[in-house]
Amino acid sequence: MISVKAPGKLYIAGEYAVVETGFPAIIVALDQFVTVTIRSADQIGSIVSSQYQENSIYWRREEGEMVFDNRDNPFHYILSAIKVTEDYAKTVGKDLGIYHLTVESDLDSKDGRKYGLGSSAAVTVATIKALCEFYALPVDHDKLFKLAAIAHFHVQGNGSLGDIAASVYGGWIAYRSFDRDWLKLAEKSYNFAELLDMDWPGLDIELLTPPKxxxxxxxxxxxxxxxxxxxxxxxxxxxxxxxxxxxxxxxxxxxxxxxxxxxxxxxxxxxxxxxxxxxxxxxxxxxxxxxxxxxxxxxxxxxxxxxxxxxxxxxxxxxxxxxxxxxxxxxxxxxxxxxxxxxxxxxxxxxxxxxxx
Known part of the structure; x- marks a missing residue:
């Protein structure tokens, strides 16, 4: 069994400006987590989240693709994270498996209301971390950020992806967003391995140390x-x-x-x-x-x-x-x-x- 966690975040300063390429923000990672667990499965896999217990989904694999039994589901970020990671796995020659994936979250209050700690980013990061371990994929913080940024951006379509950076790198960070229009074009021009290895225009992440x-x-x-x-x-x-x-x-x-x-x-x-x-x-x-x-x-x-x-x-x-x-x-x-x-x-x-x- 594989179990990983990713922290939530709070913005300290630079909101709204940070959605523009190259404009800075300061963000901090907090000790509240999304935990993703993966267990290998035989023919039928599942995705279960404590937030959506009534909507747990089951899936099988046909000709390398995930096929779902449920048409409507609230797992968009998780599914995007799975797709991006498995696309990466295929580019490095890994065979795709079947698994049970479980998500637990501290990022909401006990009555289910969101604190605003970036739960969608944390679940994206945690899912990709877990699957990279499951498939034994070579990944460092920079590659993890890029994979999670791609997956999250595919679903949300706007935002700076600073919450992804906080969840990946932790602590206090100064963050400048990459050019999202460039990413849309780059995805059509480069394979995953190339995209993960190259510099992304405008992207800058610096770890900060606060005064004692x-x-x-x-x-x-x-x-x-x-x-x-x-x-x-x-x-x-x-x-x-x-x-x-x-x-x-x-x-x-x-x-x-x-x-x-x-x-x-x-x-x-x-x-x-x-x-x-x-x-x-x-x-x-x-x-x-x-x-x-x-x-x-x-x-x-x-x-x-x-x-x-x-x-x-x-x-x-x-x-x-x-x-x-x-x-x-x-x-x-x-x-x-x-x-x-x-x-x-x-x-x-x-x-x-x-x-x-």
Whole structure:
């Protein structure tokens, strides 16, 4: 039996700008996981997820292809991950097998609501990791990222794939997205082995080390949000306000460069200053895209954090989900957390997860 896990993530800064090729964001991997288990099977395989127990699917293999008994299923990311990995396996001469694949997830609340930790990315990464082990495929972090990015992009069609990078590399990362239009063309021109070995235009991933005094606090609003829907809404409105959008991109890029420099120099104050600037830039973006990025409860989360000496903002696409606060670990953390809880903001006791080489 093979069992692997992949962590969820939270965006720290650079949201929305990161969907454009080469524009930076900072993302962190958290110690909440998707676990994928694979057991070899004889003639009938299965895919089972604790999230979709009533929709478990069974499959067999005919002439090398997976054939499903269920027409409608919610396993799109898992199936895309399987297809991409098995296409790669075929290019290196592996025979395809039959297996039972099981998915367990920590990335939702007990009542099934999503925290916004990138569960679709984590399940994609974990499925590919497990299948690479099952088929004994040569894969390092860079190849795993590329396989998972391809699989995820085939389903979602938008987004930066930064959540894939966080799930693969772990810890704190500075991420710049690759050119997605280039990938669409490259898939038609190169085989998998070539695609995994080449440099992808615009892609840059740097591991960051935070200052020792930096404490990351996460608060959840209890209201799930759709990243794809919000990114689409910004994309629709940016065409109408091209100059304002370009100003947002340029200002976000400058802000993130200064923030990354703050990580490199271990300067907590510099990081906090840029977090505040990034929050302001996202609110300016909201004014002309009407995406409703910072909800009233997220504003309350930020205001409370500032009362206790922290700097806070929305995390990810906003519209609900989580907010993050960056604060000196010597400050009154318990009082901040208690005031969040008193204002319908659920503190999440998650920690940063580092992936082993």
């Amino acid at each position: 005094s930096l404490k990351l606090l996460v608060g959840w609003t209890g209201s799930p949000a759709s990243t794809s829907h919000l990114v689409d809404r910004v994309a629709l409105n940016k065409a109408k306000r091209q100059q304002a959008y370009q100003d947002f991109l340029n200002n976000s890029q400058a802000c993130l460069k200064r923030m990354i420099a703050g990580f490199r120099s271990q300067d907590l104050h510099a990081i906090q200053t840029e977090i505040a600037i990034n929050r302001k830039l996202l609110n300016e973006l909201d004014q002309f895209t009407h995406a409703h990025i910072e909800t009233p409860l997220l504003t309350k989360l930020c205001d409370i954090a500032e009362e206790f000496g922290g700097i806070a903002k929305t995390s990810g696409a906003g519209g609900g989900d989580c907010g993050i606060a960056i604060i000196d670990s010597h400050k009154q953390l318990n009082q901040l957390i208690e005031k969040w809880a008193a204002n319908q903001i659920i503190p999440l006791s998650f920690n940063v997860h580092h992936v082993k080489e």
